[in-house]
Amino acid sequence: MSNLKGSIEQFIEESCENIFKEAAGRPVLCALSGGVDSAVCAVLAHRAVGDKLTCLFVDTGLMRKNEGDQVTALFRDTYAINLIRVDAEERFLAKLKGVTEPELKRKIIGEEFIRVFEEEAKKLGSVGCLVQGTIYPDIIESGADGHKQVKAHHNVGGMPLNIEFEAVIEPIKLLYKEEVRECGRKLGLPEAFANRQPFPGPGLAVRCLGELTKPKLDLLRDADAIFREEIEKAGLQKEIQQYFAILPGIQSVGVRNDERCYEETIALRAIATKDFVTAGSARLPYELIEAAAKRITDEVKGVNRVVLDVTPKPPATIEWE
Ligand code: XMP
Numbered sequence: 001m002s003n004l005k006g007s008i009e010q011f012i013e014e015s016c017e018n019i020f021k022e023a024a025g026r027p028v029l030c031a032l033s034g035g036v037d038s039a040v041c042a043v044l045a046h047r048a049v050g051d052k053l054t055c056l057f058v059d060t061g062l063m064r065k066n067e068g069d070q071v072t073a074l075f076r077d078t079y080a081i082n083l084i085r086v087d088a089e090e091r092f093l094a095k096l097k098g099v100t101e102p103e104l105k106r107k108i109i110g111e112e113f114i115r116v117f118e119e120e121a122k123k124l125g126s127v128g129c130l131v132q133g134t135i136y137p138d139i140i141e142s143g144a145d146g147h148k149q150v151k152a153h154h155n156v157g158g159m160p161l162n163i164e165f166e167a168v169i170e171p172i173k174l175l176y177k178e179e180v181r182e183c184g185r186k187l188g189l190p191e192a193f194a195n196r197q198p199f200p201g202p203g204l205a206v207r208c209l210g211e212l213t214k215p216k217l218d219l220l221r222d223a224d225a226i227f228r229e230e231i232e233k234a235g236l237q238k239e240i241q242q243y244f245a246i247l248p249g250i251q252s253v254g255v256r257n258d259e260r261c262y263e264e265t266i267a268l269r270a271i272a273t274k275d276f277v278t279a280g281s282a283r284l285p286y287e288l289i290e291a292a293a294k295r296i297t298d299e300v301k302g303v304n305r306v307v308l309d310v311t312p313k314p315p316a317t318i319e320w321e
Helices: 008-023 036-052 067-078 089-095 102-123 136-141 178-186 213-231 286-299
Strands: 027-032 051-058 084-089 128-132 168-169 242-246 253-255 258-274 303-309
Touching: 008 128, 008 168, 008 178, 027 036, 036 051, 036 067, 036 128, 036 178, 051 102, 067 084, 067 253, 089 102, 178 242, 213 242, 213 258, 213 286, 213 303, 253 286, 253 303, 258 286, 286 303
Parallel strands: 027 051, 027 128, 051 084, 128 168, 258 303
Antiparallel strands: 242 258, 253 258
């Protein structure tokens, strides 16, 4: 399936010309999420308008291990794009303090994201144009004129932005996901970005059950990084559509240094799916599962048990909250 009439190279050329024309000399703002859609948009817009582009990256504190630094290094250092990174971890965690209800967690994150985005955009003064990474499946999913909505940061909260932009530019709105990835590769995005697995807008909040705290999120980040490393070491990262760790908040008894311990459980999930609407569990080699479990319990302080979630969707969802 494709809406393209020519090659990806032609698409890149034409889309840069269109962005240049649509921007018409005005400043351009692009929100980066760390995902491939916004990354491709940012690089296209940078090619088109150079220093007129400013990218905004809100680090919610709910990203995976080192993700914020990777985004900053790639766009600021490698591509030399004007990048504003907002370290909003404390602000998000303060709003989420004591909140355990999953939908309320999502709503608070969505609202806070919009607030931070608005504040930062206003600081820039005249913002002119917003570039956003709507892709073709987003348009289909949100109905006939759903693409007029601002997709500032995935679909967190689905709240409208309270800012009037003179123009909203959607350079990749005709592309399917695989074409976006291909475009990213042609634009020189490293494979870790071009082939990035889907990551929910509310981030680790939907994988860290119950109240969110920094120590819990750090523990989950460390376990998740080890699991991802093991999958990548086995060369399976392209075959498995999504893989991650979950902190269910279950403590159980174990033995460490000949003493009883009472520590956290980490769940691992690896997904095989074509469309994310239904999904099965990816059949991981047993050695990989064991190696990940051993490393997680050895290296992540406070974890004494690792389990594997093999439930298909339905009845389970991919994310745990
Ligand atoms: P579920 O958990 O509903 O997830 O089976 C299906 C796919 O959607 C992703 N997901 C989200 N993505 N914002 C997003 O942008 C969200 O709130 C959200 N919740 C789930 C999930 O990672 C999976 O790929």
